Amino acid sequence: MTTANDNRIDARDWSLLGVLSILWGGSFFFNGVVLRELPPLTLVLLRVALASIILLPLLWVYRIDFPKGVAGWKPFFAIGLFNNVLPFSLIVAGQMTIPSGLASILNATTPLFTVVVMAVAGEEKLQARRIAGVVVGLIGVVILRGWSFDGDGIWSGQGIGILLCLAGAFSYGLSALLARRLLSNSPPLGTATFQLLASSIMMMVVAGFIERPWQLPMPGLATWGAVIGLAVLSTALAYIVFFQILRRSGATNVMLVTLLIPVTAIVLGYLVLGEQISPREIAGALVIGSALLLIDGRVLGLFRRPAVIG
DSSP, rough: OOOOOHEEEHHHHHHHHHHHHHHHHHHHHHHHHHHTOHHHHHHHHHHHHHHHHHHHHHHHHHTTTOOOOOHHOOOOHHHHHHIIHHHHHHHHHHHTTSOOOHHHOOOOOTHHHHHHHHHTTTTSSSOOHHHHHHHHHHHHHHHHHHHOOOOSSSSSSHHHHHHHHHHHHHHHHHHHHHHHHHHHHHHHHHHHHHHHHHHHHHHHHHHHHHHHHHGSOOOHHHHHHHHHHHHHHIIIHOOOHHHHHHHHHHHHHTTTTTHHHHHHHHHHHHHHHHOOOHHHHHHHHHHHHHHHHHHHHHHTTTOOOOOOOO
């Protein structure tokens, strides 16, 4: 197994982060479509259940064994809770009162939460370079997406939506710590599949008790298309990529994807939908790029004086 280096990201993992940002960036769009016809917990149940069904045949292809007994499944239920059940539910609930763009900005706080969680747990040093880089990245995200808050206070509908999305970002930070401690030796495909299976079981109980999905009217084709895109692209494939980066480059680095998501969303809008890119968005993307270079750290080495020998 490759030892994760939490100080550097190689070219392969930078490219994987780009792919992951596209896959996860699409989830905000898909959520917005599905929430027009389905309640949030039912959406999360469909997302994780369909994704796990898609991944199951690959376990047989790659001959990956299922965990054995309660002890074997406990880590995957823990990861499923903090990496899927809580953040997915919190974020889609938040999106019912705030727009997708604002939700993606709040999701970009995940690296900051992750840096703090890993430092408090003693897993990574609280480096000033990383903190500064994440803060600069958040500023870049706000510049790029713009910031609009029309609520009357923190307890307004939009204020509660913001708090829910921030709680989801914090949950992602906790999941990164748990994945590092509990699943460092698990293959990415197995980790992705088993945590989604565990999440499906938990969501069946929660969604079944609160929303009773079997009593809901059948959604339309557009909604089903968004559900399938959410399950296949933004969940099944995305988690294989996510756990691959996590094993190779570490927890804090993989969470940098949330800074990239707004950038890829703007670029995709330009390339696919013909949307215009404003000077503000270009400035925000440049700020985010400088933040990622700062977090990576290698560019700072160019400005250091070489050691004098003799």
